[in-house]
Amino acid sequence: MWGAKAAARDAGEAMCPYRLVLEHVTSRWGVLVLIELLDRPYRFSELRRAIASVGRGVSEKMLTQTLQTLERDGLVHRDAKPVIPPRVDYSLTDLGREAAEQVRALALWTEQRMSAVEKARERYDTAKATAEQP
Helix, strand or coil: CHHHHHHHHHHHHHCCHHHHHHHHHHCHHHHHHHHHHHHCCEEHHHHHHHHHHCCCCCCHHHHHHHHHHHHHCCCEEEEEECCCCCEEEEEECHHHHHHHHHHHHHHHHHHHCHHHHHHHHHHHHHHHHHHHCC
16 A cells, blocks of 8 residues: 555656756755856856855766756756867856746845754754753
8 A cells, every 4th residue: 555655656756847857956066056157157177166165075977967967957058169178168048047046046045044044943952852851
């Protein structure tokens, strides 16, 4: 019985493609890539350094995967120029700019409301510790 319910739930999730796009946009690296690309187009190494400058080092492999995923979703444009040495620039599409503006708004809200979140965490932790004492 439980197996059938789990399979039905998994099938339902597979039929909601927006959930997958939401995961891509709000992933750890997706958020940072989108926000950085709002400023301007970046070359791969520049983008990697820009992300590292906000305190998050991203591996080459992870950044490549993130960019490919966002490109496939139509959010990032990859412009490979036929020059030597090769030059590849990444920028946001119009769709990507819309998504990035939404993600940036959420990031700004989080930054602005962090003190309220920290207070809530303290209240929760105190209440939980008090409830667990014999």
